[in-house]
Amino acid sequence: MTSSSPFKKSVETAISNPKLSQALHLFGDAYLIARKQAFAGLDFEAMREELATIKDEVRIHRKKLLVQFISNAEKAGSKVFLARDTKEANDYVIELARKKKAKLIAKSKSMVSEEAHLNKALEAAGIRAAETDLGEWIVQLAGQRPSHMVMPAIHMFKEDVARLFSRETGENLAAEIKTLVDVARNRLRKEYFDADIGLTGANFLIAETGGIGLVTNEGNARLCATLPKTHVVFAGIHKLVRSMEDAVKITRLLPRNATGQLLTSYVTWIRGAVPAGDEPKEQHIILIDGGREDLYQSQACQDALRCIQCGACANVCPVYQTVGGHVFGSIYISAIGIILTAFYEGLDKAKELTRACIGCRSCSAVCPAGIDLEEIILHLRNMVTEKYGMGVIKNVAFKAIMKNRTLFHSMVKAASKLQKPLTGKDDDSSPPVIRHLPMHFMSRDYTEWRDLPSIAEKSFREQFDLIEQQVENPRYTVGIFIGCGADFVYPESGLALVRVLNYLNVKVVFPEGQNCCGIPALYAGDNETGIYLAKQSVQAFSEVRVDYVLSLCPTCTMGVKRDFFKRLKDYPEWREKAADLSEKTMDAARFLEEILNSTEEIRKAPRAREKITYHDSCHLKRGNGVWKEPRNLLEAAGYTIDEMKNSDRCCGFGGTYSFLSHPQISKQITLDKVAAIRQTGVKTVAMDCPGCMIMLKGAMGKADKTVRCVHTVELLEEILKKRVNNR
The missing domain is CATH 3.40.50.1860 (Rossmann fold)
Structure with missing residues (x-):
């Protein structure tokens, strides 16, 4: 198949390199084990609730905290510059380098410098930037950008690195970890002593002291901050924290969630210019907005700035593990990268990324700041759809067909008959499946x-009234929200649930007016159709008296419990009905077990x-x-x-x-x-x-x-x- 976009071509290229996925899977599997061990005996949920509160307090009081930080930093002898965007930040560094007649800047790891494309800007100005973080140096030599926020070269094997280092040194180096690390140590150590300026990022900008905090696994950040005569801190304004106490609390979470370590090798606190013998020393702190204030002001997306850049959302992401960060990301990668790309680089840059998210919620589950990343991505996808559309097929399917329940069900019924030439069965007991399609679809x-599932000859809704429910004095009366999959593809699952409930003395009702939960439309960014479908089903269930509403589909359960109310809470005539339905709805397994x-x-x-x-x-x-x-x-x-x-x-x-x-x-x-x-x-x-x-x-x-x-x-x-x- 010929790809329809450069993004899909990049997907094809990544998938054609199985070693990439192998490397990411190996790390992802090891990460899960290490992370579990690192949090043993700790209450992760309580810790991330506390972190969310800390970061929310920063958001609410950010202007006051920014003034406090600048004041205290300047009292400590630092020079502070507020940059509206990354260009202003780059220009400040270049002008500073020219004043110092600097030809070499030794850099430790800084994602915001990647965001600013600082190295290219310095090169254009005749200034060499030397990456001193091992992973950053590797990708710099490869002419690439980082594929992970914490581990920039995670996509590469030692054989790849050996080839790069051999080219750099002119020697034929063995693909042995110790050999490669020794080469890096010897080559990079000289850069610290030769550099005129050292540049670091900052994990924390501490308002109460005016100092910064660095959490690293290599000693290069300390060397960049101490050995050159001038230290430049390159940081986004969202790195503000109120106090040292808050910063220390975050350090308990950051390494555990990033790499499964109890603590990183180096935790460094710096206030003002670090002494460097008898020579005068300068510290310049560049605080960058670059779209962060706009993100803070977005009600739907502002939680993204709780992020402490642990990279865990990539570590557990099946899409990232399949295609890597050079595809599933821009500067920032995976789930958080989609959001930051939209605000830092523009919605157009994030358009394909929003659609590449599969919506598995792994990122939301592992986030140490409690960011509902999937929900924010869905909001951005809705923005993308409003601006760029969602394609003819989805447009017709959602807006023209799904909204019209009668038409929708009639078309499904017709499809069940038209599919027969394509279906086959393994035995008399198995449902038919579609094993082959015409070549275009192949x-x-x-x-x-x-195999593709065939549409059932008779849907669940067509068979429900044929069930003889012999239930006397039922313990409960429940309604079934069947969902499209169990209704039209696997009605046997719905029928099995009715029988199980009947065996357990529960009566079942089925409101025929219910329609699709609307999640397919919502995930395509079609919020309008989602609202319309929610009203149909809420109305249907408001007309029956039930103790609970059960679903066999967890996505439908989420839709009814969460999304119906979210979509309809601003409609006074629907709010109470949606809330009542939400409270009654649960997954069938939970009802069987808990109720x-x-x-x-x-x-x-x-x-x-x-x-x-x-x-x-x-x-x-x-x-x-x-x-x-x-x-x-x-x-x-x-x-x-x-x-x-x-x-x-x-x-x-x-x-x-x-x-x-x-x-x-x-x-x-x-x-x-x-x-x-x-x-x-x-x-x-x-x-x-x-x-x-x-x-x-x-x-x-x-x-x-x-x-x-x-x-x-x-x-x-x-x-x-x-x-x-x-x-």
């Missing part, structure tokens, strides 16, 4: 590596006695906080769960992401999950999301047809059915 990478306490009843049924594995759906675990409940239910039914590697890593579905946005990225993420499943050796993998079933059933259909992918409620229904039949 070139789109749709069915080469996965019904059904494990004891399930244990009374014949035991399954089968070893299975379990896949945690992204929006179930990280969106709804449900992961223990399905396991408890399955174990009560007699299943032994053999945990797969990284059970909560995304399956690659992402709704339209895997079909329209980035099927190639999706494919790689899915194949990682398939490998993890196959490594367990089990023949059944349970999950609680129809979207994940679409992806994993399809991929396993090509990889290993003997592995069954099934919704948890279907396994429970099989067990409870045996109990009823044995009575």
Whole structure:
């Protein structure tokens, strides 16, 4: 297939280099283990709530704190310059260098200097910039930019570095870590002594002292700050903190969340010019806005400036691990990079990045500042859609078809008939699947590596009234928000849930007026359609009396609980109805476990006695906080769960992401999950999301047809059915 944009071409290039993904996966897997150990015995949630409060206080009082910092820094002998943008910051450094007749600036790691393209500006002015951070020096030699905020050269193997160093030294160097580190140490040490100016970033700008804090793993930052006669601090205004106490609290989180270390090798506090023998010393602090004030003033996005640049959002991101930071980022990478790119470089620069996010919420779960990165990215995606549109296919699908419930359902019904020439079955018990599409679609990478699910001949809504619910004196009456996947693709899951609930003496109702939860439209940036669909379903459920509303799809559960209310809270006639529906809604597994306490009843049924594995759906675990409940239910039914590697890593579905946005990225993420499943050796993998079933059933259909992918409620229904039949 010919790519339609430079961004998609860069995706293809990255995917064609399997070593890149291998390097990032190796680090990502090791990171998860190290991070878990680093936070052992600590309350991460409490720590990040405290950090969020610290950073929010800075945002609220930033102007006062900025004045306080400048005053105290100047009292300590520092010279402070406020730069409106990166050009002003660069110009200050260049002018300073000219005054000092400086020809060499030794730099320690500074992301804001990358943002400013400072090295290029210095080179154009005839001033050499020497990167002294090992990773930064490597990418400088390679003519690249960092691919990670903390580990700039994480995308490279030692063999790559050996080739670079051999070219630089003129020697044939072995690809051995010690050899390469020794070369770097010997080459870089000279730069500190020869440099006229040393330049560092700052992790903290401490208002109460006017000093700075540096958190590093190499000694180069201290050397850059101390050995040259002039020390330049290059920092964004968002690095302000109120006090040393706040800065120390952040240092407890930063290394643990960045690299899994309890503490970095060097934590350095500097106030004023560091003494350098008898010679006079200067410190110049350049404070850069560069779009930060605009970000502070954005109600929807301002939390992004809580970021302490730990890079964890990249460490756990399946998209980053697939294509790397040179694709999934600009200067700043991964989830936080999307947001900062939009504000620091412009929405146009971030347009493709917003659409490359798969929405798995891994970033939000790991963020030490409690930033809901996915939610901010969705807001930016809506801005992108308003400005640039979302494409003809999505435009027609959402605005013309989904809004019209009757038309939508009629078209689905028609498609179930038209698909028949393309469908096939393995046996009489399995639902039909689409194994091959015409060549145009094959070139789109749709069915080469996965089967596609067929649309069910009869939807859940068509079959619901045929169920005989023999429930006397029910414990509860619940409504089902079925969602498109369980309604039109896997109605057997919905039917299984009704039977399970009936076995447990719960009556089920199904409001036919409900429509799609609207998440596909919302994720495409179409907020207008999302609001319209929310009103349809809220109205449908307001017309029935139920104790709870259950969903088999965690994305739908998030939509009903969170997004319906968010979309409708400014509509007085809808606010109360949406809030009532939100309070009643929960995932089916949570209801079975927490409300019904059904494990004891399930244990009374014949035991399954089968070893299975379990896949945690992204929006179930990280969106709804449900992961223990399905396991408890399955174990009560007699299943032994053999945990797969990284059970909560995304399956690659992402709704339209895997079909329209980035099927190639999706494919790689899915194949990682398939490998993890196959490594367990089990023949059944349970999950609680129809979207994940679409992806994993399809991929396993090509990889290993003997592995069954099934919704948890279907396994429970099989067990409870045996109990009823044995009575």
